[in-house]
Amino acid sequence: MFEVPDVSHPDAFEKGFPHELFRELRREAPVYWHEGDYQGGRGYWIVSRYEAIKSISRQPLLFSSASGISVEDREENFVSMIALDPPDHRRYRSLVSSGFTPKQIAAQEPHHREIVRSILDAVVDQGHCDFVVDIAAELPLRVIAELLGVPQSACHDIFDWSNRMIGSQDPEVVVGLEEAVGAAQEMFLFANTLAEDRLKAPQDDLMSAILHGEVDGQRLNTTEFDSFFLLLAVAGNETTRNLISHGLLLLIEHPEAQARLREDPSLLHGAVEEMLRFSSPVMYMRRTALEDTELDGQRIRRGDKLLLFYPSANRDEALFDEPDVFDIERKNNHHLAFGNGEHFCLGTALARLETRVMFEGILARMDDLELAGPISRLRSNLIDGIKHIPLKFSRSGA
Numbered sequence: 001m002f003e004v005p006d007v008s009h010p011d012a013f014e015k016g017f018p019h020e021l022f023r024e025l026r027r028e029a030p031v032y033w034h035e036g037d038y039q040g041g042r043g044y045w046i047v048s049r050y051e052a053i054k055s056i057s058r059q060p061l062l063f064s065s066a067s068g069i070s071v072e073d074r075e076e077n078f079v080s081m082i083a084l085d086p087p088d089h090r091r092y093r094s095l096v097s098s099g100f101t102p103k104q105i106a107a108q109e110p111h112h113r114e115i116v117r118s119i120l121d122a123v124v125d126q127g128h129c130d131f132v133v134d135i136a137a138e139l140p141l142r143v144i145a146e147l148l149g150v151p152q153s154a155c156h157d158i159f160d161w162s163n164r165m166i167g168s169q170d171p172e173v174v175v176g177l178e179e180a181v182g183a184a185q186e187m188f189l190f191a192n193t194l195a196e197d198r199l200k201a202p203q204d205d206l207m208s209a210i211l212h213g214e215v216d217g218q219r220l221n222t223t224e225f226d227s228f229f230l231l232l233a234v235a236g237n238e239t240t241r242n243l244i245s246h247g248l249l250l251l252i253e254h255p256e257a258q259a260r261l262r263e264d265p266s267l268l269h270g271a272v273e274e275m276l277r278f279s280s281p282v283m284y285m286r287r288t289a290l291e292d293t294e295l296d297g298q299r300i301r302r303g304d305k306l307l308l309f310y311p312s313a314n315r316d317e318a319l320f321d322e323p324d325v326f327d328i329e330r331k332n333n334h335h336l337a338f339g340n341g342e343h344f345c346l347g348t349a350l351a352r353l354e355t356r357v358m359f360e361g362i363l364a365r366m367d368d369l370e371l372a373g374p375i376s377r378l379r380s381n382l383i384d385g386i387k388h389i390p391l392k393f394s395r396s397g398a
């Protein structure tokens with residue numbers, strides 16, 4: 001049997017997602033037990049095939065999110081919608097789901113184009129930039145701030161807090177877990193100050209909807225509100241930022257695909273889906289078995305942790321022809337980058353729109369895209385993140 005490293009440890013992803021390892025796991029041991037993890041505990045199952053991950057995701061009362069969605073065994077000091085099972089999850093999700101429907105998101109497209117224009121206006125004459133900080137981060141930050149009713153002046157506070165929470169394993173970003181917790185507390189203090197105003201004077205934003213909405217006849221308490229705000233603020237900017245960053249790298253690495261998109265921008269819809277499949281920003285989510293069961297011939301015990309690796313599912317040879325080929329015109333691209341089932345990503349339509357309009361702007365206004373130095377990856381066992389992309393380019397005539 002081949003050696004499988006501890007994929008709960010961020011060092012396993014130092015050079016990006018280890019697709020070669022997971023290709024072997026899909027072939028030899030699609031549900032693989034790894035004894036122990038770097039945070040302690042009983043160990044965990046590595047689930048690598050598409051159909052198994054989809055099946056687990058569609059059985060939330062057998063494979064629970066409520067015991068935690070990351071591999072680390074630790075107590076959370078807040079209850080998050082992402083870590084709830086039905087029926088509670090649906091009740092909390094209903095507070096904000098109306099603001100994320102495809103129709104609601106599509107109506108925002110002209111405004112998103114204006115934001116992209118202003119972002120690119122600030123860099124196109126320079127000929128160089130840090131793509132992650134100067135471009136990829138800006139659109140999702142500004143959009144989620146507007147949706148939550150956060151002043152634009154506070155956008156970069158959200159950027160900083162998000163980085164410190166998501167980057168708790170990265171020495172460049174944060175010293176350790178204690179500082180990550182401190183970042184969350186700073187965000188809570190900020191959110192609670194804004195909440196006082198919205199409680200007195202509701203506005204047409206998600207924050208007002210959360211504060212004035214009810215679950216089972218009760219408004220959210222402070223802890224529940226804080227966790228809601230944190231989830232939307234962090235998930236609303238971190239994952240899309242990394243999707244856009246990976247997308248740029250893919251277009252630089254595949255100049256023929258970039259050329260096709262410049263010739264025919266209508267292909268961007270499919271290109272965004274292929275970016276999601278090929279470089280999924282979220283590497284895994286954890287589920288916990290609530291009773292003894294069986295999965296792909298393996299006996300799963302009650303209390304076992306299962307790690308669902310989406311990038312592996314999205315390269316599964318059983319579902320995708322030539323899965324290691326980046327094909328912007330791929331048909332039937334039913335990837336799992338947004339998850340599946342009960343916890344299918346609430347912001348799916350928003351992430352797709354933001355990524356598409358961003359690349360429409362980039363391809364129209366920036367030519368000769370080229371790396372100006374080595375990229376810097378986020379040290380994380382959860383997010384396939386990129387911290388810095390030194391980019392040089394020339395301004396197009398648009």
